[in-house]
Amino acid sequence: MDNTRLRYLLSQYASKMLTAAEQSELSDFLNAADNQTQLELLIEEAWIQSADEEETTFPFPKLEEEPTVKPLYIWRWAAAVLLLVVAGGTWLLTTRDKKGAAATKVPAAALKKDIAPGGNKAMLTLADGNVITLDSTLKGKLAQQGNVNLQASPGLLKYDQGHVPANSGVAYNVLRTPKGGQYRLELPDGSKVWLNAASSLKFPTAFTGKERRVELSGEAYFEVAKNVGQPFYVSVNKANIAVLGTSFNVMAYADEADIRTTLLEGAVKVSQENTSSLLKPGEQSLLAPDGKIKVIEKADIDLAVAWKNGLTSFKSADIKTIMRQVERWYDVEVVYNGTIPARSFTGDIPRDANLSELLRLLEISKIHFKMENHKLIVMP
Known part of the structure; x- marks a missing residue:
């Protein structure tokens, strides 16, 4: 197939107009x-075109910023190539020999030491101080805390929670995820x-008092069971989030600004001290360290809960914002070497993608990476 025909088909793919x-x-x-070499050359060409954007956007470059002097399909085929990269098209990552066995391709330097x-995975600390390591393999009863059974599934x-006497003492457990870990929890209520x-x-x-209260560090998404007679509270640093029954996300990492x-x-x-704000669905509050609260009325809900839905997502984000996500999810240390170009990125990639797949997309915008002893070095 010649490149003109291939570009046309890719542009139709990007526009969702393929017959x-x-x-x-x-x-x-x-x-x-047999077409691998032609594909790799086309990928390189698409990366070069996309690198000219002021903001690099994945999986699609911003169509409203495309030059009008060129036919739209010429730019859409490049967007389609990037979409196939982000979507994890296996033809980009593997080739097959004549017997059908997979053979790894190395289209980017970052793949040499992949993460x-x-x-x-998580660690559960029981009330008596014992620690249980959790992963995707555990099933069945793990432990018992008073009248409460702890059950595990992948x-x-x-x-x-069975019957708990009203006068029974309160025992606490702590669930911790490491870098590179996530876990789901169903509370006693x-x-x-x-x-x-x-x-x-x-x-x-067990929730036995007049309220249900938990303490969060980091980030969590909650779906709270309704109980008007026993309101739910999330304590985060010095802040307090009061809930009746709702779905919401809280991001409170120490290295984030708000x-x-x-x-x-x-x-x-x-609320925090004398400042408070009541949120409605679709709104987001930004609580600054000085206690000031800013409310975004039309928040990007999909972006806020992307991690819970299996995506690493960013919107008009600089490289350091993205690298903070990388550090947490891929459990690497990120360091910067030299003056990094000011770029902003918008897009997402599946959360189960290897680190190299994300880095390969970022490299089109004149930012480069190398791995040394589990340390990710960001370079111009």
């Missing part, structure tokens, strides 16, 4: 090992929590 016959033609071409993504820890990497949640093994609370459903009240 069934064209879809078959493109698939046959992409799956043919796998994080996964379901990636999930569940507290089954049925509330569900998704805990992001490098985070911790302290909670009672505590971000994003509301999907219901209502929450964010």
